[in-house]
Amino acid sequence: MTGTILVDNLTRTFGKTIAVDHISLEVKEGEVFGFLGPNGAGKTTTVRMLCSLIRPDEGKAIVGGHDIVKEGSAVRSIVGLLPEPELSGLYERMTPIENLEYFARLYDLPENQLKSRVKELLDMMELWGRRGDRVATFSRGMRQKLSIARALIHDPKILFMDEPTTGLDPAAAKSFREFIANLCKQLDRTVFLCTHNLPEADMICDRIAIINHGRLATIGETSALKKSLWTKRVFTLSLLPGFDKSVIERLADIGSVDNLKLRRNTLQYETDKPDQVNPTIVQKIVQSGGKIVTLQEERKTLEDIYMKIIGQTEESSWMEV
Ligand SMILES: Nc1ncnc2c1ncn2[C@@H]1O[C@H](COP(=O)(O)OP(=O)(O)OP(=O)(O)O)[C@@H](O)[C@H]1O
Ligand SMILES: [Mg+2]
Known part of the structure; x- marks a missing residue:
């Protein structure tokens, strides 16, 4: 059994809405793949197609070695799905044990393994203490934990998770991330x-894709995406007040210094030659009597990548020098 996902030109429309528009991608076995994008971008629709819950209009996908259209039941038996939090599909009037045993039987889990598997998962999700209570009495986070347990009940080879940490408290979200990495x-x-949680995706995903208006906008490792999107590195340098502003203005004339900006006592610039430029800038400021407090590189985050791809950049409060 393989754990790969191969997607080729997958497309799905609802009436006039093109929810997913000819997307192609590949996910490797053992990979944590982040699928990001704005509300309505087509993430859930893609997941529902890949879990063989709805059919594509066009294109093809092979999930765990099985065709999502021709071998739908094989796909459904090897994937685990944590649906969007609002669509948990849990039975409110049943206890967590009854819920998990019910789903375990749907997947034909052997009766002699059933009880120990359910206990293992409820322990892991810290719900064993509430095993006798009906789900109707559960908090949002507790329901989400139970949904995660449900998605894992048959030890799926491939796990699809739609917003898994929504509603989890910080400690539960952290242990969930550790669990995913280990898995x-x-x-x-x-x-x-x-997920919409970009710092979380940055922490746990090996690669990410961003989907926007149904189309794949970018795909790759975050470090490679950062390199391709920003060829120059950005530095900020903060000074004690009272420095000579004319000296700062002249720094723009140094070769390989771009986009020099000033905000109060902090200078920002871009360069592709920091080894040459940073010492020169420091020297010129110090020689003019300026006192440098810090010089640091602005690290790009997954949020920066996302905003750049989606086309929303923050309004700048920097002044051009
Ligand atoms: N069953 C449906 N009937 C009609 N339109 C649908 C249906 N499911 C999804 N859509 C439409 O398809 C588009 C993509 O929706 P989808 O749920 O895949 O987005 P999403 O990326 O998961 O968004 P979110 O981040 O809000 O969960 C939206 O325009 C949505 O209205
Ligand atoms: Mg969704």
Whole structure:
């Protein structure tokens, strides 16, 4: 059984809306793959197609070695799906044990393994203490934990998760991330993760894709995406007040210094030659009597990548020098 996902020109429309528009991608076995994009971009629709819950209009996908259209039931038996939090599909009037046993039987889990598997998952999600209570009495985060347990009940080779940490408290979200990392690295499970939590995706995803208006806008490792999107590195230098502003203005004339800006006592500039430029700038400021407090590189984050791809950049409060 393989844990790969191969997607070729997958397309799905709802009436006049093109929810997913000819997307192609590949997810490797044992990878945590982040699928990001604005509301309505087509993430959930893609996941529903890949789990063989709805059919594509065009294109093809092979999930765990099975065709999502021709071998739908095989796909459904090897994937685990954590649906969007609002669509948990849990039975409110049943206890967590009853819920998990019910789903375990749907997946034909052997009766002699059933009880121990359910206990293992409820322990892991810290719900064992509430095993006798009906789900109707559960908090949002507790329901989400139970949904995660449900998605894992048959030990799926490929796990699709739609907003898994929504509603989890910080400690639960952290242990969930550790659990996901372990699942992929130790057990070679593949995780396809839809999320709006960009710092979280930055932490746990090996690669990410951004989908916008149904189209794949970018795909790759975040470090490679950063390099391709920003060829120059950005530095900020903060000074004690009272420095000579004319000296700062002349720094723009140094070769390889671009986009020099000033905001109060902080200078920002871009360069592709920091080894030459940074010492020169420091020297010129110090020689003019300026006192430097810090000089640091502005690290680009996944949020910066996302905003650049989606086309929303923050309004700048910097002044051009
Ligand atoms: N069953 C449906 N019937 C009609 N339109 C639908 C249906 N499901 C999705 N759509 C439309 O398809 C588009 C993509 O929706 P989708 O749920 O895939 O987005 P998403 O990326 O998951 O968004 P979110 O981040 O808000 O969860 C939207 O325009 C949505 O209105
Ligand atoms: Mg969605």
